[in-house]
Amino acid sequence: MLFDAYDPGDFFDELFLGPGQPRPEAELLIKRVNAMSLVELQQRQRAVQNTLFKLGVTFNVYSDNEGTERIFPFDVIPRVVPGHEWEWLEKGLKQRIQALNCFIHDVYNDQKILKDGVIPRHVVESAPGFLKPCMGLNPPNGIWCHITGTDLVRDKDGKWYVLEDNMRCPSGVSYVLENRRVMKNTFPHLFSAMEIAAVDDYASQLLETLLSLVPEPLIDPRVAVLTPGMYNSAYFEHSFLAQQIGAELVEGRDLVVSDGYLKMRTTKGLERVDVVYRRIDDDFIDPQAFRPDSLLGVPGLMEVYREGRVAIANALGTGVADDKLVYAYVPAMVRYYLDEDQIIPNVPTYLCEDPSQQAHVLDNIDQLVVKATNASGGYGMLVGPHASNEERQDFCDRIRTNPRGYIAQPTLCLSRVPTLIGDGFEGCHVDLRPYILYGQDIYVNPGGLTRVALKRGSLVVNSSQGGGSKDTWVVKSINPDAMVQS
Amino acid sequence: MLSRVADSIYWLNRYVERAENVARFVDVNLNLLLDAPPGMEQQWKPLVITTGDQDMFKQRYGEATAENILRFLTFDREYPNSIISCLRSARENARSVREVISSEMWEQVNTFYLTVNEAADVGLLSELHNFFPEVKMASHLFAGVMDATMSHNEGWHFGRLGRLLERADKTARILDVKYYILLPSVTDVGSPLDDLQWIALLKSASAYEMYRKRQYRITPKGVTEFLTLNREFPRSIQFCLLEAEQSLHQISGTPAGTWRTESDRALGRLRSELDFLTIDEITQQGLHEFLDRLQVRLNQVSEKIFADFFTLESV
Structure with a gap:
């Protein structure tokens, strides 16, 4: 068997x-x-x-x-x-x-x-x-x-x-x-x-x-899924979900702010979009409000959003x-x-910005998992027990220079x-x-x-x-x- | 619908149809050669000439041998109109509009691509006799799946428009191959060999049986007329234009026989000219010249469609 x-x-x-x-x-x-x-x-x-x-x-x-x-x-x-x-x-x-x-x-x-x-x-x-x-x-x-x-x-x-x-x-x-x-x-x-x-x-x-x-009460509201495009790692999911819910799948270049509303470019001219399910990070969504170098977002979108339109x-x-x-x-x-x-507990977390907790982290780095506070997807982290000495040393230095940027948890x-x-x-x-x-x-x-x-x-x-x-x-x-x- | 999406569905269909037709006109040549008497010079160069991409071919391969040309037209990933490249582009377009087309369409074009990709990795030219029929069938399957699983909405009409314009253009090119092959041996016209060549040509457009039902005897004039002016056979140029025009009017909302957009006007005009054209008039101006002009006109229609519906300029 x-x-x-x-x-x-x-x-x-x-x-x-x-x-x-x-x-x-x-x-x-x-x-x-x-x-x-x-x-x-x-x-x-x-x-x-x-x-x-x-x-x-x-x-x-x-x-x-x-x-x-x-x-x-x-x-x-x-x-x-x-x-x-x-x-x-x-x-x-x-x-x-x-x-x-x-x-x-x-x-x-x-x-x-x-x-x-x-x-x-x-x-x-x-x-x-x-x-x-x-x-x-x-x-x-x-x-x-x-x-x-x-x-x-x-x-x-x-x-x-x-x-x-x-x-x-x-x-x-x-x-x-x-x-x-x-x-x-x-x-x-x-x-x-x-x-x-x-x-x-x-x-x-x-x-x-x-x-x-x-x-606002609309008879035929328009929902759109906003994707960075087909070269994004999760593009399959974006199109899959748009298909499953019957929404338009749009990219930043399909959208434009006009007359105070968000609109998309169609074969019959501009049409209004009422709800955006965005699959783009916040800071890329409107180059005027956030990152000016973003090509993925829609200039002026934040203003329309703030107005509740x-x-x-x-x-x-x-x-x-x-x-x-x-x-x-x-x-x-x-x-x-x-x-x-709290019903489901957090993993106990050491805050490196606190001096005494930081000292504990540095002393026990070979037993802890250290994570950058602003990273995800398995990037920017150290699994202490599996890391080499150099890697641990590198993270210790990083923690000392930027304590706000790191937390640690037991492995x-x-x-x-x-x-x-x-x-x-x-x-x-x-x-x-x-x-x-x-x-x-x-x-x-x-x-x-x-x-x-x-x-x-x-x-x-x-x-x-x-x-x-x-x-x-x-x-x-x-x-x-x-x-x-x- | 979104302009970008309409554009992608249109090109998805054009590329699938293009791959099918490259298979068709390479296949007609393979078939012709099989029937050619020993010692007769192999005619491969015309294939490259009819694609209009002979410069690129020369640059990449130099000599126009059968092997080079077959490789160029089927498995060359750098040549944008090879079968493999067409499928890759079709798939990219499908991938960018997966939520608009049906899952079945996506699965078919994805499987189609994977099959061709596998064949290209193996790269066996000796297997092409089996490969081309497979490509044709997969393309039909795609069109059938699209017909049966996607709502016949605006997007579907854009797709059909793309497919039919591509098919009209390629039927013209398939006919043109015959012109090039006949050129060096005008004396063969009417000989048994010539008959075989016309039959091969009809078969490569899947038109042999339907032609026989209509006018029995194989004559150059009859074949040309059938593939250009026939209003019932789905690969004849005029049939393609009639159907394409229907889709275009569905999209633009203009009644048949009138026009509002430039695309309506360009396509309507071309179609109505063919309505009143006779085969004798075509022969008078020369088949090759006629086909050449027709291709230019078809390109103009495509450009107008692009300008009317797909350009994303801010309003």
Whole structure:
């Protein structure tokens, strides 16, 4: 049987309690895979990869000329999340998004949280994602972060943590939808047997979220997805989502501000755009308001936005919440705005700008993960235990010169899922990025993108760093009374 | 719809059609050569001449051998009108409008590209006899998928417009190949060899059977008339113009027989001239000269469409 040789080892394994002992929720899956031959499973894996390639489910690699598209490696063994655990996560994510939204609205308006001294003023004002031109903005219904992809991880003991909030334009949801599509062909019988929660609702929910932003009652509002263009690494996703919700996919050069409105150039002249789902970072969106060298944005868009004549999702300025120093204050925000305790905890975070914490970081750099506060995608980080002496020294210097620019966290031993590599299974570290929509209500798509580090022992799961993905199955709990993390 | 999107759908279709037609007119030559008596000089150069890209060919390859020309027209990634380059451009255009076309269309053009790309990597010229029919079929499949899965909306009409204008132009070129091949041997006109050549030509336009149904005997005049003026055969030039004009009027909203945009006027005028042209008049002015002028006029129509619908100048 295929899983006979698999040893989950001294890790938290998402499918196994111990060697040959599947978790109750994963039992049917393991039984099904065990009934297959290795060749059969490998064939299915190849078939899935082929399908994804033919569908063009690819991402672009920068600085690579011919054949710029790669398929995001996909593994057929899914990750399983039991229903009761998912309910708890869903609650925690809703709470977090709500608090973060309050925070963003507050810092761009009354700044109560700063005045009350809950978060030091300089922390917010020194964050590169904090945009002065956004002061006083009041987006429709006071909602700023309409679309979020929060990164969750589990440590060795199975405890969940929020690793990162992605409030600007998180990507990856297209893989969730397309991975599911191919998995249904790979394990058709398991879907009904295991009562796996469907993910296909996402497109409708996204459309409703965007339509809830229409600035004035319009009979036929126009929604557009703004992309940097087909050479962007996430272009597949931009066009996929535009297609799924029936929106126009536009580039900056298709748009123009005219008569105080945002308009697009069509074969019949200029036509109004009412809601923009932007997949461009804040500072590129309007060269007049932000980076003057941006060719991707639309001159004058910020003014139209400020006037409330066009809605933008996510709102401009949300990047302030992506700052990793601001992240450290999320528990305080939850308490301040919601008067609740945080449900899903943060990873404990050392602030290098605090002298005593900095000293601790410098002394223990070989055990910590150091992250640039303004970077994402696995760039600008040091995994202490895996780094060379020079690399550690380099980061120590960087921390000393720019303490505001770095935070450190203990190296979590991420949970693992068996993954088909070569002729057998290996436990590979994973994280989880669920997608959350905030329109009239908050909606969490069940499951999310499980990213897997395919390099042996690696803890970095980002697609740009050699990661792959797995389907995530939220299944009916076998034992609903099972303990939930407290 | 967005001008950029309309432009991309138009070119997506033109490039797929172009790839198909390059396959067609290389195929006609391969077929002609198979039937040629031993010792007869191989006529490959005319293929390059009809593309209008002989300078580039000379620069890249020098000698006009069969192998060089086949490679140039099928697998040369640097030559923008080779089959592989057409497919790459078609796919790039499709990729930039994936959300407007149907998924099935995208999958077909993507698969088409991957197939041709694989063939180009292998680069076996001896396999071309199988390769060209595959290219033709994949192009038909694309057109059929587009017809059956995409709403017949403005974008679809732009696509059809692009395909038909390209096809009209290429049918003219396929006929022109025959002109070049016949040139050195005018005395062959009417001989059995000549008959075979005209049959090969008809077959390469998938027109042989339909032609037979209409007028039995293969005559140069009959074939030329069929491929230029016939109003029912889907690869004849006049058929293409009639259908293209319908799409153009759907786009511009102008009633047939009238014009509002310059494109309406240029295409309508060309189509109505062919309405009243006879095959004798074509022969009088010379087939080659006629086809040449026709191609110039078709280019003018394309330029007007570009100016009327695709230019992104600020208003």
